[in-house]
Amino acid sequence: MQEQLDEIQAVLKTVDDPELPSVSVFDLGMVHDVKVIGGSVFITMTPTFAGCPALDFIQRDVKKAVEELEWVTDCEVQFSFQQKWSTDAITDEGKHQLKKHGVAPPPEDFQPGQKWTVNCPYCESNYTSMDNVFGPTACRSILYCQACKNPFEAMKPVVDYMS
């Protein structure tokens, strides 16, 4: 059983979010629950932002990848819209991969309503300014590094409002 779950986890680390290539859905913290019954696998995932257009692709890619495991007969992938995804769910590996691709990971211990800043993913300078809170997708912002003069993107901090 544990072995099967480990195999599934390994597979989930290979499926990327199409909007953040090279960062897996596992490392983004989108996998909420995995159940195995015989050869059937049931995966519950948590969407990042509502209205994220990539969800259907993710669903398809996860299903396809898991079904390639020899012992799996079928895999059902569901999104639970009642689960709250937060940027705190991103793993260290996820943060590392984001940075490598010029996207600054969200700031840690962010409090709702606070102003936030992140360090430049290229040169680590904290001399950065916000160009546009909304980047190409709702989950990202566009910033500018005053030190190395590079524009870069950052994932917006999204944390549970009620906690």
Added chain:
Amino acid sequence: MERGEEKVITSAEQAKQDPTYLQALKELLYQLADDDFLVSFRGSEWLGLAPHIEEDVAFSSITQNTMGHALLFYQLLEELGEGKVDVLAHDRKPSERKNAIYLEKKNGEGHYTEEPYYDWALTVVRNYFYETFKKIKLEAITKSSYQPLANVAGKVLMEQPYHLAHWKLWFEQLYNSTDDARARLQTRIAEAWEEFGDVLELGPYATEMAHFELMISEVELRDRWLEEIELMLGTLPSRTLGKKYGSGREGEHTSDLDQAIEIFQDVYVSDEGAVW
């Protein structure tokens, strides 16, 4: 389900046990879904037309995100047996829609594909007023007796503060810039004051919503909103908030909604079965 028992309803099946509860819940969900849907539809008409490129990017992100929120509320309705999400969003008659009338109002004169004379001041006032209201309504709903809805409200509130902050910034900057900018905003504020009334209404089941602790009362909702807006404006317009064209919560609407429905139905029919 008497008030004060703090009864929590955890599933659609459980909500269906009490017809009055179910009806009040559905009314509330239609308001939330239809409001977000219409606001994001009017937002989507600005695509490519916003004052500058950064705003175009930001506004379309907000619009897409808000459309996602509408989808979450339609999904809760689907679970309650109201039909498929796509049909609920695109294929209901105007008289069945529960969005507030002010939110269906056209962006200005002209037509998207021909000569759009859209008014940015209207967009700034409308979105700032609406997002302020949405935050207050959702905060109240996080304590709703219907757990699936309370959960969704909590999720939406993790994203929505960015929208409110965006429009608040536009509002503040224009309000404190040139005389012309301020005058344009003031004209739209005066107009909103005649029309915004039904946004703050909860419709024919308002009493039941409060009774079942689905939502706070209309009076409370309205007071909290006025308080927030007063902080921004300094003083509120002296006249009382009106609802010039009636109440969308009662299914009353204007020809602007017909125009909107015509457009998104066209898109829907030509692309039926497509995913959002």
